[in-house]
Amino acid sequence: MLKTYTIGSYDGIPVKLHWSLSLLFLFLFYFGREIIHLDNTGLSWFLVLVLTLFLSVIFHEYGHALVAKKFGIKTKDIILSPVGGIARLEHIPKRPRHEIIVALAGPLVNLCIAFLLLIILVCINYPFSIPSDSYPNDFFEFLRVVFWLNLILFAFNLIPAFPMDGGRVLRALLRTRMGTEQATKYASFIGSVIAIAILAFAISLHYNFI
Ligand SMILES: [Zn+2]
Numbered sequence: 001m002l003k004t005y006t007i008g009s010y011d012g013i014p015v016k017l018h019w020s021l022s023l024l025f026l027f028l029f030y031f032g033r034e035i036i037h038l039d040n041t042g043l044s045w046f047l048v049l050v051l052t053l054f055l056s057v058i059f060h061e062y063g064h065a066l067v068a069k070k071f072g073i074k075t076k077d078i079i080l081s082p083v084g085g086i087a088r089l090e091h092i093p094k095r096p097r098h099e100i101i102v103a104l105a106g107p108l109v110n111l112c113i114a115f116l117l118l119i120i121l122v123c124i125n126y127p128f129s130i131p132s133d134s135y136p137n138d139f140f141e142f143l144r145v146v147f148w149l150n151l152i153l154f155a156f157n158l159i160p161a162f163p164m165d166g167g168r169v170l171r172a173l174l175r176t177r178m179g180t181e182q183a184t185k186y187a188s189f190i191g192s193v194i195a196i197a198i199l200a201f202a203i204s205l206h207y208n209f210i
Contacts, residue, residue: 004079013065015058018081025050038135045136052146054080056113056153061087063109064102064165071098092180096172103168110154117147159198161191 004016025047032038032046057080064087065075076088087106093099121128126140128147136142160166167187174183 002079006077010062011066011069013062013075013078013087015061015078015080018079020082021080024082032135036135042135042137045138045142049136049142049145049149052142053149054085056110056146056150057085059109059113060106060153060157061085063105063107064089067105068093068102071095071102073102096175099172099175100169103165103172107154107157107165110150110157114147114150114154117143117150121147159194160187161194162187164191167191 003019005019006014006016008015028050029043029047032043038046058078061078065078068075068087068089071093073093074090076090078085078087089102093102118128120143121140124140126144128144130148131141131145136145157164158166158169160170162168162171162184167190170190171180171183171187174186177183178186
Protein backbone atom coordinates (compact mmCIF):
# COMPACT_ATOMS: atom_id res chain seq x y z
CA MET A 1 0.00 0.00 0.00
CA LEU A 2 1.42 3.35 -1.09
CA LYS A 3 1.09 5.58 1.99
CA THR A 4 1.71 9.17 0.91
CA TYR A 5 0.96 12.72 2.04
CA THR A 6 0.15 15.55 -0.38
CA ILE A 7 2.27 18.65 0.32
CA GLY A 8 1.14 20.86 -2.55
CA SER A 9 0.05 21.01 -6.15
CA TYR A 10 0.95 22.91 -9.31
CA ASP A 11 -1.03 22.93 -12.56
CA GLY A 12 -3.31 20.21 -11.21
CA ILE A 13 -0.42 17.85 -10.45
CA PRO A 14 -0.09 17.05 -6.73
CA VAL A 15 3.27 16.41 -5.06
CA LYS A 16 3.13 13.57 -2.54
CA LEU A 17 5.70 12.44 0.01
CA HIS A 18 6.12 8.77 0.85
CA TRP A 19 5.84 8.23 4.62
CA SER A 20 9.36 6.71 4.80
CA LEU A 21 10.84 10.16 3.98
CA SER A 22 10.12 11.22 7.58
CA LEU A 23 12.37 8.35 8.74
CA LEU A 24 15.08 9.53 6.35
CA PHE A 25 14.93 13.09 7.74
CA LEU A 26 15.07 11.77 11.30
CA PHE A 27 18.08 9.65 10.35
CA LEU A 28 19.81 12.60 8.64
CA PHE A 29 19.19 14.78 11.69
CA TYR A 30 20.75 12.06 13.88
CA PHE A 31 23.59 11.57 11.35
CA GLY A 32 24.40 15.31 11.24
CA ARG A 33 24.29 15.74 15.00
CA GLU A 34 25.71 12.53 16.42
CA ILE A 35 27.85 10.97 13.67
CA ILE A 36 29.53 13.90 11.93
CA HIS A 37 29.08 16.24 14.96
CA LEU A 38 27.83 19.35 13.16
CA ASP A 39 27.13 22.40 15.32
CA ASN A 40 23.68 24.04 15.14
CA THR A 41 24.62 26.26 12.16
CA GLY A 42 26.23 23.36 10.29
CA LEU A 43 23.24 21.14 11.02
CA SER A 44 20.82 23.80 9.72
CA TRP A 45 22.78 24.15 6.45
CA PHE A 46 22.96 20.37 6.12
CA LEU A 47 19.17 19.99 6.50
CA VAL A 48 18.48 22.95 4.18
CA LEU A 49 20.77 21.26 1.65
CA VAL A 50 18.80 18.00 1.87
CA LEU A 51 15.52 19.93 1.42
CA THR A 52 17.00 21.81 -1.57
CA LEU A 53 18.07 18.50 -3.11
CA PHE A 54 14.48 17.25 -2.84
CA LEU A 55 13.23 20.57 -4.25
CA SER A 56 15.56 20.08 -7.24
CA VAL A 57 14.07 16.59 -7.70
CA ILE A 58 10.53 18.09 -7.59
CA PHE A 59 11.47 20.62 -10.32
CA HIS A 60 12.99 17.75 -12.33
CA GLU A 61 9.75 15.74 -12.10
CA TYR A 62 7.64 18.79 -13.06
CA GLY A 63 9.92 19.07 -16.11
CA HIS A 64 8.70 15.62 -17.21
CA ALA A 65 5.07 16.27 -16.23
CA LEU A 66 4.65 19.70 -17.87
CA VAL A 67 6.27 18.60 -21.14
CA ALA A 68 4.12 15.42 -21.12
CA LYS A 69 1.07 17.70 -20.77
CA LYS A 70 2.11 19.48 -23.97
CA PHE A 71 1.71 16.11 -25.72
CA GLY A 72 -1.73 15.59 -24.14
CA ILE A 73 -0.58 13.18 -21.41
CA LYS A 74 -1.84 13.77 -17.88
CA THR A 75 0.31 13.14 -14.81
CA LYS A 76 -1.50 11.51 -11.87
CA ASP A 77 0.98 12.80 -9.30
CA ILE A 78 4.63 13.26 -8.39
CA ILE A 79 5.82 11.00 -5.59
CA LEU A 80 8.99 11.58 -3.59
CA SER A 81 10.56 8.74 -1.65
CA PRO A 82 14.02 8.20 -0.11
CA VAL A 83 15.22 6.70 -3.42
CA GLY A 84 14.15 9.72 -5.52
CA GLY A 85 11.13 11.05 -7.33
CA ILE A 86 8.75 9.83 -9.98
CA ALA A 87 6.19 11.65 -12.12
CA ARG A 88 3.43 9.09 -12.68
CA LEU A 89 2.26 9.71 -16.24
CA GLU A 90 -1.09 8.16 -17.21
CA HIS A 91 0.62 6.44 -20.14
CA ILE A 92 3.89 6.64 -22.01
CA PRO A 93 3.96 8.94 -25.08
CA LYS A 94 2.75 7.10 -28.18
CA ARG A 95 5.46 8.52 -30.43
CA PRO A 96 9.06 7.56 -29.54
CA ARG A 97 10.18 11.13 -30.35
CA HIS A 98 7.78 12.47 -27.71
CA GLU A 99 9.03 9.91 -25.18
CA ILE A 100 12.60 11.13 -25.78
CA ILE A 101 11.57 14.78 -25.26
CA VAL A 102 9.60 13.97 -22.07
CA ALA A 103 12.51 11.89 -20.71
CA LEU A 104 15.08 14.62 -21.43
CA ALA A 105 12.92 17.42 -19.93
CA GLY A 106 13.66 16.37 -16.31
CA PRO A 107 17.48 16.32 -16.53
CA LEU A 108 17.38 19.55 -18.57
CA VAL A 109 15.65 21.31 -15.65
CA ASN A 110 18.62 20.34 -13.43
CA LEU A 111 21.03 21.55 -16.10
CA CYS A 112 19.20 24.91 -16.21
CA ILE A 113 19.32 25.23 -12.38
CA ALA A 114 23.06 24.39 -12.45
CA PHE A 115 23.63 26.93 -15.23
CA LEU A 116 21.82 29.72 -13.33
CA LEU A 117 23.85 28.97 -10.19
CA LEU A 118 27.05 28.92 -12.24
CA ILE A 119 26.23 32.41 -13.60
CA ILE A 120 25.71 33.68 -10.03
CA LEU A 121 28.99 32.09 -8.83
CA VAL A 122 30.94 33.50 -11.79
CA CYS A 123 29.38 36.97 -11.31
CA ILE A 124 30.46 37.13 -7.67
CA ASN A 125 33.84 35.60 -8.51
CA TYR A 126 33.26 32.60 -6.23
CA PRO A 127 35.13 29.36 -7.07
CA PHE A 128 32.83 26.71 -8.54
CA SER A 129 35.24 23.76 -8.40
CA ILE A 130 34.07 20.55 -6.69
CA PRO A 131 33.63 21.39 -2.99
CA SER A 132 36.12 19.61 -0.72
CA ASP A 133 33.82 20.03 2.27
CA SER A 134 30.42 18.61 1.37
CA TYR A 135 28.66 20.35 4.28
CA PRO A 136 28.30 24.05 3.46
CA ASN A 137 28.45 26.62 6.22
CA ASP A 138 27.70 29.81 4.33
CA PHE A 139 25.27 30.89 1.61
CA PHE A 140 27.67 30.95 -1.36
CA GLU A 141 29.25 27.63 -0.38
CA PHE A 142 25.67 26.32 -0.23
CA LEU A 143 25.06 27.61 -3.79
CA ARG A 144 28.24 25.87 -4.96
CA VAL A 145 27.12 22.52 -3.49
CA VAL A 146 23.61 22.93 -4.99
CA PHE A 147 25.26 23.70 -8.36
CA TRP A 148 27.21 20.41 -8.20
CA LEU A 149 24.22 18.42 -6.92
CA ASN A 150 22.13 19.57 -9.90
CA LEU A 151 24.95 18.76 -12.30
CA ILE A 152 25.16 15.27 -10.75
CA LEU A 153 21.36 14.86 -10.97
CA PHE A 154 21.58 15.82 -14.66
CA ALA A 155 24.38 13.36 -15.47
CA PHE A 156 23.15 10.52 -13.21
CA ASN A 157 19.67 10.51 -14.72
CA LEU A 158 21.07 10.28 -18.23
CA ILE A 159 22.76 6.91 -17.53
CA PRO A 160 21.01 4.65 -20.04
CA ALA A 161 19.69 2.26 -17.38
CA PHE A 162 15.92 1.78 -17.61
CA PRO A 163 13.75 3.00 -15.83
CA MET A 164 16.01 6.05 -15.45
CA ASP A 165 15.60 8.88 -17.96
CA GLY A 166 18.58 7.80 -20.09
CA GLY A 167 17.04 4.30 -20.20
CA ARG A 168 13.73 5.80 -21.36
CA VAL A 169 15.55 7.55 -24.21
CA LEU A 170 17.14 4.21 -25.09
CA ARG A 171 13.73 2.47 -25.02
CA ALA A 172 12.24 5.17 -27.23
CA LEU A 173 15.09 4.67 -29.74
CA LEU A 174 14.48 0.90 -29.65
CA ARG A 175 10.73 1.51 -30.12
CA THR A 176 11.43 2.97 -33.54
CA ARG A 177 12.48 -0.57 -34.57
CA MET A 178 10.28 -2.87 -32.46
CA GLY A 179 7.18 -3.03 -30.23
CA THR A 180 7.01 -1.25 -26.85
CA GLU A 181 7.04 -4.51 -24.86
CA GLN A 182 10.15 -5.84 -26.57
CA ALA A 183 11.87 -2.43 -26.40
CA THR A 184 11.18 -2.26 -22.63
CA LYS A 185 12.62 -5.78 -22.22
CA TYR A 186 15.83 -4.88 -24.09
CA ALA A 187 16.19 -1.50 -22.31
CA SER A 188 15.72 -3.21 -18.90
CA PHE A 189 18.32 -5.84 -19.80
CA ILE A 190 20.84 -3.20 -20.93
CA GLY A 191 20.01 -1.26 -17.74
CA SER A 192 20.81 -4.30 -15.56
CA VAL A 193 24.11 -4.86 -17.40
CA ILE A 194 25.06 -1.18 -16.89
CA ALA A 195 24.07 -1.33 -13.19
CA ILE A 196 26.26 -4.44 -12.68
CA ALA A 197 29.14 -2.79 -14.61
CA ILE A 198 28.91 0.36 -12.42
CA LEU A 199 28.81 -1.77 -9.26
CA ALA A 200 31.83 -3.81 -10.42
CA PHE A 201 33.69 -0.58 -11.29
CA ALA A 202 32.89 0.91 -7.85
CA ILE A 203 34.08 -2.28 -6.08
CA SER A 204 37.30 -2.34 -8.18
CA LEU A 205 37.95 1.30 -7.30
CA HIS A 206 37.33 0.62 -3.62
CA TYR A 207 39.79 -2.29 -3.56
CA ASN A 208 42.25 -0.58 -5.91
CA PHE A 209 41.96 -3.33 -8.53
CA ILE A 210 42.32 -0.69 -11.24
ZN1 LIG B 1 13.60 12.02 -14.53
